[in-house]
Amino acid sequence: MYAAALAPAAQRRLRVRQAVVQLMSEHGFRFSMDAVAERVGCSKQTLYSQFGSKQALMRSAMLEELALATVRLDVDANDLRAGLLGFATDQLERLSDPTLVAACKLVNAEAHLYPEEARSLFTDACEKLLERLAAWLQAAMRRGQLRHDDPHMAAELLLSMISGLDFERQRFNLPYRDSDASRRQWAEFVVDAFLRAFAPAATHARDAVPSHRFRQA
Incomplete structure (x- = not known):
């Protein structure tokens, strides 16, 4: 959906989110509410009346990012592979x-200087993404689409598989998967490997080769 098609309030939230990410890519945690207001095109008082504080504004921006990161999971809960593949490709594109990437570099470098802000950022971004994905996988387990297991561990494993080493390659200015085709190929490989690893027990039993086939007649 294009920004012009959004309601005014939604357009403002979109501009706030974009401004926060851009400013963090330039200044890390050291951006001001004045700078956000200037980029959004509103007054600082408007931001304070809507969010209350810089910390709350950052939290709102991260929750907006979370909503975008997980929107594909709700497209079709019954088509497990399609849902995971859409999530994986979106996640790779975001990464x-x-x-x-620039924002993450600065935030990592400044985390020891702003420990409270860094913890909040991790909670509102990484942990909530993990929880959202874990809940989605748990629902698939209850439907019998995946083997019953710890959904949080399965979600963390999947997120690690999706990111691979590409984020590290970018941090060290090395070639990475920078095309839709290469990201799609990696996403398909990861999702199919994950689905094989967490296939329902009945699927494993059906695919197993009966031991009697190897017995001598």
Whole structure:
């Protein structure tokens, strides 16, 4: 959906989210509410009346990012592979965004200087993404689409598989998967490997070769 098609309030939230990510890519945690207001095109007082504080504004921006990161999981819960593949490709595209990569570099470098902000950022971004994915996988387990297991561990494993080493390659200015085709190929490999690993027990039993086939007649 294009920004012009959004309601005014939604357009403002979109501009706030974009401004926060851009400013973090330039200044890390050291951006001001004045700078956000200037980029959004509103007054600082408007931001304070809507969010209350810089910390709350950052949290709102991260929750907006979370909503975008997980929207594909709700497209078709019954088509497990399609849902995971859409999520994986979206996640890879986000992780290859130069602005996001630059923001993460600065945030990592400044985390020891702003420990409270860093913890909040991790909670509102990484942990909530993990929880959202874990809940989605748990629902698939209850439907019998996946083997019953710890959904949080399965979600963390999947997120690690999706990111691979591409984020590290970008941090060290090395070639990475920077095309839709290469990201799609990796996403398919990861999702199919994950589905094989967490296939329902009945599927494993059906696919297993009966031991009697190897007995001598």
